[in-house]
Amino acid sequence: MKRVKVVVVGAGVVGLSTAVCVAETLPHCSVTVIAEKFSPDTTGDGAAGILLPREFPDIPLERQRRWFKESFDHLLAIADSPQASDAGVYLSSGYHIFKEIPCDKKPFWSEFVFGFRYMTDREMKRFPNHKFGQAFTTLKCECLSYLPWLEKRLRAVGGQIIREKVTDLHKLALNYDAIMNCSGLGSRFLVNDEEVYPVRGQMLKVSAPWLKNFIRDGDGNTYIYPGIRYVSIGGTRQANDWRLEVDEEDSEGILERCCRLEPSLRAAQVMGEWVGLRPSRANPRVERQYLHVQGRQVPLVHNYGHGSCGVTLSWGTALDALELLRQSLFEKPPQARL
Amino acid sequence: MSWMIFWCFSLSLSLSFTAACGCLQLTPPVVLSLLRRNQCFLNESLYIRESEEELAGLQITSCQLNSDMRVCIIGAGVIGLSTAQSIYQHFHSRITPLTIEVYADVFTPLTTSDGAAGFWQPYLYDKGNVQETKWNKETFDYLLSCLSSPDSVKMGIFLQSGYNLCTETAPDPSFKDAVLGFRQLTKRELDMFPGYSFGWFNTTLMIEGKTYLPWLMDWLKQRNVKFHQRKIGSFKELADSGADVIINCSGVRSGDLQPDPELQPARGQIIKVDAPWLKHWILTHDSSSGVYNSPYIIPGSRLVTVGGVFQVGNWSLQNSTVDHKNIWEAACKLEPSLQHARIVDDWTGLRPTRSKVRLVRETIRSGPTSFEVIHNYGHGGFGLTIHRGCAEEAARLFGQILEQKGLLAHSKSRL
Numbered sequence: 001m002k003r004v005k006v007v008v009v010g011a012g013v014v015g016l017s018t019a020v021c022v023a024e025t026l027p028h029c030s031v032t033v034i035a036e037k038f039s040p041d042t043t044g045d046g047a048a049g050i051l052l053p054r055e056f057p058d059i060p061l062e063r064q065r066r067w068f069k070e071s072f073d074h075l076l077a078i079a080d081s082p083q084a085s086d087a088g089v090y091l092s093s094g095y096h097i098f099k100e101i102p103c104d105k106k107p108f109w110s111e112f113v114f115g116f117r118y119m120t121d122r123e124m125k126r127f128p129n130h131k132f133g134q135a136f137t138t139l140k141c142e143c144l145s146y147l148p149w150l151e152k153r154l155r156a157v158g159g160q161i162i163r164e165k166v167t168d169l170h171k172l173a174l175n176y177d178a179i180m181n182c183s184g185l186g187s188r189f190l191v192n193d194e195e196v197y198p199v200r201g202q203m204l205k206v207s208a209p210w211l212k213n214f215i216r217d218g219d220g221n222t223y224i225y226p227g228i229r230y231v232s233i234g235g236t237r238q239a240n241d242w243r244l245e246v247d248e249e250d251s252e253g254i255l256e257r258c259c260r261l262e263p264s265l266r267a268a269q270v271m272g273e274w275v276g277l278r279p280s281r282a283n284p285r286v287e288r289q290y291l292h293v294q295g296r297q298v299p300l301v302h303n304y305g306h307g308s309c310g311v312t313l314s315w316g317t318a319l320d321a322l323e324l325l326r327q328s329l330f331e332k333p334p335q336a337r338l
Numbered sequence: 339m340s341w342m343i344f345w346c347f348s349l350s351l352s353l354s355f356t357a358a359c360g361c362l363q364l365t366p367p368v369v370l371s372l373l374r375r376n377q378c379f380l381n382e383s384l385y386i387r388e389s390e391e392e393l394a395g396l397q398i399t400s401c402q403l404n405s406d407m408r409v410c411i412i413g414a415g416v417i418g419l420s421t422a423q424s425i426y427q428h429f430h431s432r433i434t435p436l437t438i439e440v441y442a443d444v445f446t447p448l449t450t451s452d453g454a455a456g457f458w459q460p461y462l463y464d465k466g467n468v469q470e471t472k473w474n475k476e477t478f479d480y481l482l483s484c485l486s487s488p489d490s491v492k493m494g495i496f497l498q499s500g501y502n503l504c505t506e507t508a509p510d511p512s513f514k515d516a517v518l519g520f521r522q523l524t525k526r527e528l529d530m531f532p533g534y535s536f537g538w539f540n541t542t543l544m545i546e547g548k549t550y551l552p553w554l555m556d557w558l559k560q561r562n563v564k565f566h567q568r569k570i571g572s573f574k575e576l577a578d579s580g581a582d583v584i585i586n587c588s589g590v591r592s593g594d595l596q597p598d599p600e601l602q603p604a605r606g607q608i609i610k611v612d613a614p615w616l617k618h619w620i621l622t623h624d625s626s627s628g629v630y631n632s633p634y635i636i637p638g639s640r641l642v643t644v645g646g647v648f649q650v651g652n653w654s655l656q657n658s659t660v661d662h663k664n665i666w667e668a669a670c671k672l673e674p675s676l677q678h679a680r681i682v683d684d685w686t687g688l689r690p691t692r693s694k695v696r697l698v699r700e701t702i703r704s705g706p707t708s709f710e711v712i713h714n715y716g717h718g719g720f721g722l723t724i725h726r727g728c729a730e731e732a733a734r735l736f737g738q739i740l741e742q743k744g745l746l747a748h749s750k751s752r753l
Contacts, residue, residue, distance in 0.1 A: 080530055084675035090615040093499040093541075114527050115539055123518050123541075126486070135519055137499075137527075137539075137618075210496040210639040212617045213541070228615045267491040 004029045004329060007176040009166045009190070011035035013044040013143055013310050015182035016150040017318035018303055022180070023157045025322055026329075030158065034172070035183075036165035039147035043184060046203065046274040048225035048232040049141040049311040050092060050214060051075065053109050056283040061108055067316030069112050074315040075139045088145025088228060094214030095119060097133040097261075102218060105132070113138045127261065130217075140214075141311050142227060166190065169300065173293040178325055179300045184279035187304045193285070196305055198277035200241035202250040203234035208268035215261050220308075222257040230271050233258040239280070246273045281305030286317050288324040299328035407433050407745065409736070410576045412595070413587035414442035414565065416451040416547060416725045417714055419554040421585055422563055424729035425736055430561070432746055440558070441576070443569035446551035450589055451721060453608065453687040455636040455643035456494065456546035457619060458723050461629050462502075462511040467694050473727025475516040480726045481543045494549025496639065499541040500619030501527070503534035508623070510538075517542045531672065534622065542619075545722050546638055570595070573702055577709040583739055585712045585732060590690035592715045598696070601716055603688035605652035606630065607661045609644040609669075613679035616642055620672060630719055633668035641682055644669045648719070650691065657684040692716030697728055699735050710739050 006029045008019040015033060023031040039045050053068045055061075078089045097119070110116040119133035127133065151161065166172055169190060172179060181187060188196040208231045216223040225232040236250050251273055259265045284305045291298040303321040306313055409425060411418050422438050430436050446452050458481065460474045481495055490496070501523065502511070514520045518541040528534060555565070570576060573595060576584050588595055590603050614637075622632040630648040637643075647661050662684055670676045696716045701708050714732045717724055740746045 076530075080674065082674045082677045085613070085615050085678045088615070090617065090675070092617055115521065115524060117519070117521065120519055209614070210491060210494075210544075212496065212498045212637065226617060263486055263488070264490050264496070266488065 004178065005176045006031050006178045006180065006325065007172060008033045008180040008182055009035065009169075009172070010182035010184060010186070010304075011038045011147070011151075011161070012042040012182065012184055013141075013147065013150075013314045014184065014303055014306060014317065015180075016147055016154065017314040018180050018182050018321050019159055020150050020154050020157075021315075021318040021322040022325060023154055023159045026326065027157075029178075030160070031154065032160040032162060032176070033154065034162045034164055034166055036163070036186075038161075038163065039151075040144055042143065042147065043276045043279065044143035044147065044310055046276045047143065047201075047308075047311060048203070048223070048227065048234075049088075049143055049146070050216075050223075050225050051113075051139045051141065051312045052096075052216070053107075053309050053312050054307075055104075055108060058283045063320075065108055065112075067313045067320065068109050070316035070319055071313055072112050072139060075141050079139055083149070086145065087149040088142035090140055090228075091137055092140040092214055092226070093135070093137040093212075094216070095123070095127075095133050095135055096216050096218060097124075097127050097130040098218035099130050101132045105134075110134075110136070129260075140225065140227065143311065145228070146311075170291060170293055173291045173296075173298040173300075177298065178328065179291070179298060180321055180325065181300060181302045182304055182321075184304050184306075184310075185277055187279070187285075187302070191302070193281075193305075195285075196279060196281050197240050198242055199280045199307065200236060200238035200243060200275065200277055201234060201308075202236045202247060202254065202273065202275045203232050204251060204254055204273050205230040205271045206233055206265065206268040207231070207271055208265060210264065211262065217257075217261070222254075222261060224258055224262050224265070231265075231268070233265065242277065244275050244277070246275055278307050279305055279310070280307040284309070284313065284317060286320045286324070288328055290328075299325060301325050301328070406435050406437055406582075407740070408437045408580055408582045409439070409585065410581035410583070411438065411440045411585040411587055412442065412570050412576070413589055413715075414440050414445045414551075414555075415449040415587065415589055416551060416554075416721050417589065417717060417728065418442065418585075418587035419551060419558065420725045420729040421587055421714055421732045422558050423554060424726075424733035425585075426558070426561055426563065428733045428737065429740070433740065438558075438563045439566060439581075440563060441566045441568055441570050443567065445565070445567065446555065447548050449547070449551065450687045450690070451547035451551060453685045454547055454719075454722060455608070455634075455645070456544050456548075456550070456638060456722055457498075457636045457643075458543040458545060459502075459517075459621070460511075460513050460720050460723050461718075462508070462623060464512045470695060470724060471512050473695075473724045473731065474513060474720070476727035476730065477724055478513075478516045478543060481545055485543070489553070492549070493553050494544070494546035494639070496544050497541055498544050498617070498619055498637065499539065500636075501531070501537055501539055501621070503528075503531050503537040503620065503622045505534060505536075505622075505624050505626075507536045513542075514538075514540075531620075544638065547722060549639075550722075573709070573711055574704050577702075577704060577707075581709065583710045583712065583736060585714060585736070587714050589715055589717075589721075590688045592690070592696075592713070598692075598716075600692050601696075602650055602691050603653050604630075604691040604718065605647065605649040605654060605686065605688055606645060606719070607647050607657060607665065607684065607686045609662060609665055609681060610641040610683040610685065611644055611676065611679040611681050613637070613642045613676060615675065616673070622672065633665065633672050635669055635673050635676070642679070644676070648689070653688065655686050655688065657686050689719045690716055690721070691718040695724070695728060697731055697735075699739065712736060712739075 114137035116136040211226040520540040523537040619636040624632045
């Protein structure tokens with residue numbers, strides 16, 4: 001059987017997850033990842049990588065549950081293995097606190113994390129400005145380790161890497177039988193999707209090795225995520241803000257809010273600051289279309305627009321994208337090229 | 339009771355004091371108050387007399403020329419240092435001068451408290467020692483209140499969640515109400531730990547000896563507590579040198595000062611590893627092996643402590659390669675990611691184990707005199723866990739001694 005040449009655009013957490021899914025599941029496919037940015041320069045590399053989804057308005061809940069469950073189970077197996085430290089995947093417990101009682105006290109993902117419960121009165125005492133909280137154990141997946149680890153896994157099954165910025169999918173389609181578009185925020189230009197927009201996030205890396213549990217404010221603007229080598233504290237959510245430079249006022253605001261939640265942070269040393277642009281969209285786009293190129297129908301599977309849930313949904317959406325690819329290959333086998 | 343009688347001397351001192359004040363009235367109430375000021379012990383029988391005329395029969399039974407109250411604490415582990423702190427806190431303003439000294443042959447970072455993981459958790463069941471459960475909870479609440487203070491990091495205090503795993507269903511542990519967010523483990527969680535079918539999850543406090551002890555020593559030094567690096571051979575040695583009250587916090591070696599067949603070492607060995615992705619403690623309980631003879635993994639602020647063994651009667655402070663191998667294999671089975679962790683160090687310590695903590699007063703006769711000893715030792719593998727509750731209790735016992743000696747300014751006047 002002729003080898004099917006699949007190209008994955010984008011080497012962030014979604015791109016590499018998708019590439020590995022395809023390469024490991026479809027042995028008759030050769031997989032090439034083409035991207036401008038690789039770890040440690042992808043959006044995911046700066047993210048804390050805590051698995052914590054949000055609910056998207058237009059995707060059937062069953063599909064969202066499947067995305068999260070599959071991502072969680074996949075990463076849990078890694079966390080529970082000798083690979084955990086290489087991959088940067090491990091369990092993380094903590095508190096999700098709310099200043100006002102949320103409408104949805106028990107979100108759809110509560111059954112997939114471990115030990116989901118409401119915080120006790122004694123636990124809430126630490127947060128006098130908050131009225132309600134959820135406690136659970138989830139996973140943390142640090143891209144700085146995870147992406148190189150995925151790359152190794154890709155290469156182990158013959159995957160290839162090309163460092164190049166893709167600007168024209170039609171041109172790319174000349175040389176491949178199928179395209180997986182995992183270009184994140186880049187899709188805005190690559191496929192002219194105006195629904196994709198950046199949500200700027202700034203964070204600080206601090207040294208506070210005594211912190212073991214995460215704290216996240218339900219409003220999404222303040223978080224403390226203890227990591228392997230530093231604690232990620234943040235953040236900001238600035239829609240349509242393309243600035244990649246650090247904003248001093250943002251840093252001050254982050255420090256002030258986080259120290260209020262966790263006073264011991266006052267003793268922590270700031271190691272660095274980082275800005276990332278979440279590839280946001282009302283809903284992630286995981287769907288397939290076809291490019292018409294020189295009389296061929298080239299399947300183009302989209303897998304982008306995960307916003308703040310890139311790591312959280314990476315494996316589940318990669319599996320979905322794989323399925324879309326598999327269906328298209330089954331329905332329309334690629335024509336032999338002359 | 340026979341007391342040294344210095345009443346003449348004391349009385350003349352009082353008179354000269356009075357003369358210095360220009361007050362020559364020597365009415366009975368004045369005499370009495372002067373005597374009290376010079377910390378004289380009054381014969382008990384005096385207390386029953388109501389009539390001032392009967393002061394003629396005043397018998398001063400004992401007096402201290404030197405009004406110094408000298409407390410000597412033996413041991414500079416967490417028990418000794420925290421006892422010094424509690425005594426200072428409760429009495430430094432009520433007794434002047436109050437001299438507190440700590441004598442020990444080892445100080446931080448070489449004490450038993452320093453090597454321990456610094457994990458707050460009592461043994462699963464208190465076997466009826468409700469007093470100990472109370473002291474444990476008191477310690478937890480105290481440390482929790484310190485968590486919000488600016489000193490929390492300098493004290494080595496922080497929260498950490500984790501897993502207590504059992505090989506079979508077990509009744510709720512003694513500490514379930516003391517810790518935060520206590521709950522049973524779900525089946526999915528237990529699936530992560532093959533071989534364990536039951537367990538609990540909760541958030542507790544860490545209190546790292548290597549940080550807490552230096553913090554305590556600084557705290558005490560700032561308040562003029564003196565430290566002496568010296569091995570004490572006997573209580574009498576300190577008493578003869580002028581100690582009024584001796585507090586015995588000598589841990590596993592208390593037997594050297596006073597034989598105690600109930601006190602035994604329970605040797606523990608640990609491995610310190612660099613595994614910063616671990617954010618939960620895991621303790622296993624196997625009723626057939628006994629407490630702490632089962633693997634445990636406790637991440638600290640810098641390194642992870644991996645154990646454990648609990649060898650009663652073993653005095654060896656040498657690291658054993660056999661123990662190391664067994665501990666490491668069991669821990670890696672429990673937590674597969676440990677296989678790639680960098681091993682940094684091994685350490686051995688002797689838990690001062692006893693059927694229950696010895697926290698009592700004892701009056702020891704030495705010839706014609708006697709002196710007071712407060713024992714505060716035998717905290718096994720839960721010294722850090724129980725330290726504050728015991729220190730407060732020791733301070734209470736100390737207060738009893740002061741009251742009986744009539745030294746407390748606020749004590750009810752019995753005249």
